[in-house]
Amino acid sequence: MDTESTLEQATPATPKRSKGxxxxxxxxxxxxxxxxxxxxxTTINAQNKISEADNLKKEIATKDEKLESLKNAAGVENVDxxxxxxxxxxxxxxxxxxxxxxxxxxxxxxxxQVTGYLHETGIGFYFWAIPTGLQYFPEYANPGQNRSGxxxxxxxxxxxxxxxxxxxxxxGYFCDMKYVTDAFVDGYIITYSHPQSVYSQxxxxxxxxxxxxxxxxxxxxxxxxxxxx
Numbered sequence: 001m002d003t004e005s006t007l008e009q010a011t012p013a014t015p016k017r018s019k020g021x022x023x024x025x026x027x028x029x030x031x032x033x034x035x036x037x038x039x040x041x042t043t044i045n046a047q048n049k050i051s052e053a054d055n056l057k058k059e060i061a062t063k064d065e066k067l068e069s070l071k072n073a074a075g076v077e078n079v080d081x082x083x084x085x086x087x088x089x090x091x092x093x094x095x096x097x098x099x100x101x102x103x104x105x106x107x108x109x110x111x112x113q114v115t116g117y118l119h120e121t122g123i124g125f126y127f128w129a130i131p132t133g134l135q136y137f138p139e140y141a142n143p144g145q146n147r148s149g150x151x152x153x154x155x156x157x158x159x160x161x162x163x164x165x166x167x168x169x170x171x172g173y174f175c176d177m178k179y180v181t182d183a184f185v186d187g188y189i190i191t192y193s194h195p196q197s198v199y200s201q202x203x204x205x206x207x208x209x210x211x212x213x214x215x216x217x218x219x220x221x222x223x224x225x226x227x228x229x
Contacts, residue, residue: 099125101155102183102190104226109219112212116143124154127220129212140199140209148199150209151216154191155183181223192220 096105116128126149177191200206
């Protein structure tokens with residue numbers, strides 16, 4: 001027996017891999033990958049649902065807070081009481097001037113165009129105006145020029161002025177404040193006063209200013225022009 005023949009017999013034969021086994025491994029690998037992807041997608045979906053639920057809770061809480069603010073502003077206790085008429089009555093109206101200290105609003109007269117007003121907390125309101133239809137803008141109606149205005153109203157405590165010795169119907173330390181109406185704040189009243197002197201020097205402007213003061217007094221001293229906010 002020669003050496004070459006012996007070596008050929010001693011070398012082990014390389015086993016042949018079954019095609020069926022290889023395909024099975026590939027299928028198993030695909031299944032494992034599919035299961036892993038499904039698990040990741042399921043986790044992501046669950047996280048998204050949790051996030052959506054949290055966002056929904058926050059949105060509901062925000063809306064509840066806004067609704068509570070609306071209820072407080074409208075002065076109602078139940079959502080069902082927030083009718084269109086109630087909301088409209090509480091909405092800002094440019095035809096009124098609002099007096100928050102008195103919980104009142106003041107109807108602006110059709111005879112006047114209010115060019116400005118100043119609210120000083122704890123003191124009152126100062127007004128600048130011109131008669132409706134006036135074709136020019138006089139200095140007396142300019143808050144930057146005439147700082148005292150043409151009229152003023154105050155929100156005053158009854159207890160501080162009820163004992164003043166003034167002409168009947170007038171109040172205040174200098175007896176120049178005319179009683180208008182009771183405020184909606186218990187214990188307070190609305191009083192009126194006018195400027196002590198005329199601002200204008202020109203005759204035409206002076207006539208317009210005096211007419212404005214007259215119309216403002218008519219508007220500010222009429223209790224029917226005041227209503228609850």
